[in-house]
Amino acid sequence: MTPELTEPREDLEQPSRQPLTGRTCLVTGGSRGIGRGIARELGRYGATVAVNYRSSETAAHEVADEITEADTEGTAHPVQADVTNRTEIEAMREAVHDSFGPIDVLVNNAGITCDGTFQNMTPEDWHRVIDVSLHGTFNCTQAFYDDLETVDHGRVITISSVIGKQGNVGQTNYAAAKSGLFGFTRSLALELADSGTTANCIAPGFTCTEMVDAIPDKIQDELRAEIPLERFAEVSEVAGLVRYLASAKSGYITGEVIDMNGGIDL
Ligand code: NDP
Numbered sequence: 001m002t003p004e005l006t007e008p009r010e011d012l013e014q015p016s017r018q019p020l021t022g023r024t025c026l027v028t029g030g031s032r033g034i035g036r037g038i039a040r041e042l043g044r045y046g047a048t049v050a051v052n053y054r055s056s057e058t059a060a061h062e063v064a065d066e067i068t069e070a071d072t073e074g075t076a077h078p079v080q081a082d083v084t085n086r087t088e089i090e091a092m093r094e095a096v097h098d099s100f101g102p103i104d105v106l107v108n109n110a111g112i113t114c115d116g117t118f119q120n121m122t123p124e125d126w127h128r129v130i131d132v133s134l135h136g137t138f139n140c141t142q143a144f145y146d147d148l149e150t151v152d153h154g155r156v157i158t159i160s161s162v163i164g165k166q167g168n169v170g171q172t173n174y175a176a177a178k179s180g181l182f183g184f185t186r187s188l189a190l191e192l193a194d195s196g197t198t199a200n201c202i203a204p205g206f207t208c209t210e211m212v213d214a215i216p217d218k219i220q221d222e223l224r225a226e227i228p229l230e231r232f233a234e235v236s237e238v239a240g241l242v243r244y245l246a247s248a249k250s251g252y253i254t255g256e257v258i259d260m261n262g263g264i265d266l
Pocket of ligand 1: 028029030031032033034035052053054055056057081082083084109110111112132133136159160161162203204205206207208209210211212
């Protein structure tokens with residue numbers, strides 16, 4: 001099979017109606033990469049989207065404008081906060097509530113890498129990665145917990161990684177953070193179950209973003225060769241799964257870690 005045969009066909013996916021109309025979604029790290037694709041997808045299907053960013057203000061405004069100006073019911077606004085900073089998150093919560101009211105869907109997407117083999121890993125690089133991916137998810141989920149527990153069909157969707165399952169040379173910090181999100185999701189799902197709100201985790205394999213562009217070409221080729229589908233994921237594929245999980249239709253899926261890795265661990 002050629003990789004092209006498995007690639008997504010966006011022309012086949014025009015929404016015939018707006019299943020997320022009336023849903024308010026917050027996407028952390030929505031300014032670039034996978035988060036940007038998720039924000040666009042949710043907006044395309046009618047959601048009101050709060051596009052969180054840390055420093056990429058222009059990019060966040062661009063994606064928000066793109067969603068609002070598209071010929072759909074979706075609208076969007078950028079909201080600044082470093083997910084490691086609880087004071088900034090509190091200010092973001094107030095801004096989101098003032099503009100939209102409570103959120104229905106939280107997408108914990110913000111994440112970074114600071115790679116280095118274990119013996120060369122500085123405590124700063126260890127903490128930086130865990131702070132954004134794991135503590136950032138804790139901070140944002142706790143800040144919006146009351147919303148998510150109260151609304152109908154509340155959703156917490158967290159972007160982990162295949163590295164959380166498999167580990168990777170040079171990524172002990174990233175793997176620890178991403179596998180921590182599995183246990184976080186399962187426990188949160190149990191605590192939220194009474195309210196009908198679900199919590200799920202997506203574990204994508206390598207996905208075409210700046211994070212992957214930064215990997216040298218030769219190593220990218222080696223990585224691709226290990227993937228049964230022979231290609232990296234497209235952002236739109238991760239975003240499409242988030243869109244489904246954000247919808248009311250996904251209500252019987254909770255506490256799951258959903259793999260999306262081209263068959264790499266089969
Ligand atoms: P990018 O580097 O392309 O984008 C990262 C996003 O996270 C940016 O919008 C950035 O905002 C935001 N961000 C980073 N730190 C913070 C912070 N402290 N507070 C708020 N926002 C922050 O990454 P990807 O799109 O590639 O990755 C997105 C998620 O997907 C991450 O959690 C990553 O671990 C995961 N993932 C990625 C894979 C891949 O192959 N790309 C594979 C599997 C999982 P700003 O620009 O404003 O700083």
